[in-house]
Amino acid sequence: MSDSEESAVAINPGAAAVALFGVLAGIILSSAAGFPTPAGFPADAAIVTNIGYALFDIGEGTVPVEGFLATFLIIGIALDVALDSAVYLAKREDDGTIISALTGGGNEVVDGEVAGTADTEAEAGLDHGGDD
Amino acid sequence: MVPVEYYLLLSSAVFCIGLYGVLTRRNALYFLMSxxxxxxxxxxxxxxxxxxxxxxxxxxFAxxxxxLAAAEVAVGIGIILVLYRxxxxxxxxxxxxxxW
Structure with a gap:
């Protein structure tokens, strides 16, 4: 895409956001009469307890809710995948060797040992550890 | 009790502020916040x-x-780290x- 074409399709982001809000607000306010009065929850209902029952699909709650045990497990797997991905992205490799992963204070790994400790500094002849 | 449409207006405003941030910010951290x-x-x-x-x-569901937002942030910050490197x-x- 050339520069002239890019400038032709460029729009002001602020105007776009305000216009979208205007459209959404118009739709919401025009259909507000169709919304029922909020039912709310019983005053004596334990909301957090009922959410806990819903998460584990126990079905003993007093407030209407569906069971979410399968969703709970799938989200757990997704969080695990995200944690592994973050660790994978954060590690640093040099010639196929991990030079930094999950070390304290950003210290580098020298010969399999975390740099910055007295032993590794003595072995490697380093004055100090860290990235600085 | 507060009518639902007020919550929807608040939600629309927050969404549009986020959209504005996504469209204008170049810093990846601000992008993630949006x-x-x-x-x-x-x-x-x-x-x-x-x-x-x-x-x-x-x-x-919220x-x-x-x-899921926490998972997204974990991966997002990892990507930002690689971007910086x-x-x-x-x-x-x-x-x-x-x-392209």
Missing amino acids: VELMLNAANINLIAFSLMWGNLTGQT LFTIA NFGDIDVMDAATMR
Whole structure:
């Protein structure tokens, strides 16, 4: 895409956001009469307890809710995948060797040992550890 | 009790602020914060309709959305870290090698 074409399709982001809000607000306010009065929850209902029952699909709650045990497990797997991905992205490799992963204070790994400790500094002849 | 349309207006405003941030920010951290605003706008909607129908499904689902947002941030910050290592900056416009 050339520069002239890019400038032709460029729009002001602020105007776009305000216009979208205007459209959404118009739709919401025009259909507000169709919304029922909020039912709310019983005053004596334990909301957090009922959410806990819903998460584990126990079905003993007093407030209407569906069971979410399968969703709970799938989200757990997704969080695990995200944690592994973050660790994978954060590690640093040099010639196929991990030079930094999950070390304290950003210290580098020298010969399999975390740099910055007295032993590794003595072995490697380093004055100090860290990235600085 | 506050009518549902006020919650929806709040949600729309938060979503549009997030959209404005996504469209204008070049710093990847601000970009990520704007995406979080948009996700939280969806959460406000879920909780508002949960209140409207007197059903806890919306609130429970909002919890799942928060968990997914946390996962997204974990991966997002990892990507920002790699971006900084490769380009020396976290400007999202610098990473143009996969642009068509």
